[in-house]
Amino acid sequence: MSTTGGTRIRELIVTPIAFRDPPLLNSNGVHEPLALRIILQLVLEDGTVGLGESPGGTARLERLEAAAKVVVGMDVFDTTAAATAIDAALLPTVPSSHERGWTTSAVEVACLDAQGKLLGRPVSDLLGGKVRDSVPFAAYLFYKWAEHPALDGRAAVGDDWGEALDPAGIVEQARLMQQRYGFRSFKLKGGVFPPDEEIAAIRALAEAFPGQPLRLDPNTAWTVETSKYVARELDGVLEYLEDPTRSIEGMAQVVEDSPLPLATNMCVIAWEHLKPAVEQNAIQVLLTDHHYWGGLRRTRELAAVCEAFGLALSMHSNSHLGISLAAMTHVAAAIPNLDHSCDTHYPWNSADDVIVPGVLEFRDGEVAVPAGPGLGVELDHGALDRLHRLYVESGVRSRDDTGYMRRIHPEYELRLPRW
Ligand code: GKR
Ligand code: MG
Numbered sequence: 245m246s247t248t249g250g251t252r253i254r255e256l257i258v259t260p261i262a263f264r265d266p267p268l269l270n271s272n273g274v275h276e277p278l279a280l281r282i283i284l285q286l287v288l289e290d291g292t293v294g295l296g297e298s299p300g301g302t303a304r305l306e307r308l309e310a311a312a313k314v315v316v317g318m319d320v321f322d323t324t325a326a327a328t329a330i331d332a333a334l335l336p337t338v339p340s341s342h343e344r345g346w347t348t349s350a351v352e353v354a355c356l357d358a359q360g361k362l363l364g365r366p367v368s369d370l371l372g373g374k375v376r377d378s379v380p381f382a383a384y385l386f387y388k389w390a391e392h393p394a395l396d397g398r399a400a401v402g403d404d405w406g407e408a409l410d411p412a413g414i415v416e417q418a419r420l421m422q423q424r425y426g427f428r429s430f431k432l433k434g435g436v437f438p439p440d441e442e443i444a445a446i447r448a449l450a451e452a453f454p455g456q457p458l459r460l461d462p463n464t465a466w467t468v469e470t471s472k473y474v475a476r477e478l479d480g481v482l483e484y485l486e487d488p489t490r491s492i493e494g495m496a497q498v499v500e501d502s503p504l505p506l507a508t509n510m511c512v513i514a515w516e517h518l519k520p521a522v523e524q525n526a527i528q529v530l531l532t533d534h535h536y537w538g539g540l541r542r543t544r545e546l547a548a549v550c551e552a553f554g555l556a557l558s559m560h561s562n563s564h565l566g567i568s569l570a571a572m573t574h575v576a577a578a579i580p581n582l583d584h585s586c587d588t589h590y591p592w593n594s595a596d597d598v599i600v601p602g603v604l605e606f607r608d609g610e611v612a613v614p615a616g617p618g619l620g621v622e623l624d625h626g627a628l629d630r631l632h633r634l635y636v637e638s639g640v641r642s643r644d645d646t647g648y649m650r651r652i653h654p655e656y657e658l659r660l661p662r663w
Contacts, residue, residue: 284354
């Protein structure tokens, strides 16, 4: 292990990247051909490098660049001090604690990766040790088009998943997910078609995969009344219903009449939301996400809070690559009360990963906890350079599912709730 001097942070390199994403539909529109992430390389004085991955976009990039200035010279083991200093630097311009959380979290993961490399121990050991050797993930099913349509002189871009716009298409996509990755539970991203069509898709999945857990997430596309209706219709079919309607108050109203547990990654997204959510009995399942709850250690703490209040735990995902998947796997492995398989977008994006292949593989729907030091994954510098060039040349600087949908269907209107 290095001397104390060697554990100081010399530099934090933040690199924005763009990578391919299929035309996945949701309640806000459709995924654009390119998704954005930011890769962190935290370089210590002894040359050790810790990796991190954050959602992309100009605002998040600027905040990480500000954080990079703050952490230089700090000890990599002082993650609480680093988070406090970054939070204080952002506070004057970023009032939302949730938004500041995206920045502190990404830096904490890079610190833990570096710590693990210094100690020669996997990150799961730094979180108290793994309680499982592999982590179960759910197949994340989306309604989708067969291809990104031709636009702005660009040819149409297809993929090897095909179209899924009805129950049969969703069942076929689920079969492909199971064949390719072995998933044994399924989540359907809803809020795209009228509720009865999405209920029919869930029933078709239940028939095709008897006994395998199912969940549905319309990202607040429904009113309280519609949410109650869907919950009644899918009683006994879903393990939980995720974010059917907006706000803690709205979810609490649905709970009063819902035979199904309600889950969220939308109305409880910061520490100050937990108290009202518990007081109002708004949710039964929390989808945690280390990318904004403050990092891996805070996620472990969040799990303890959920245990105290009888909330079940699942895990949220956005479009992401392998550094995030490794971090999700380590923390999920270290949480005893992980009650449901974790979400992941990885199958949709893994072809453009920035890590050297071979460590993160789905077997029977599970990812084995990487055994190497730190996160256990290695950066592919060639891939990072290529995806950074794609970012620079593409000009894409933020996610805009609604704007992209409108360019293809100008009559599209964003309405939440829609039904
Ligand atoms: O990728 O379209 C998507 C999802 O809707 C994502 O944006 C959500 O953050 O997956 C997420 C969710 O569970 O709500
Ligand atoms: Mg969700």
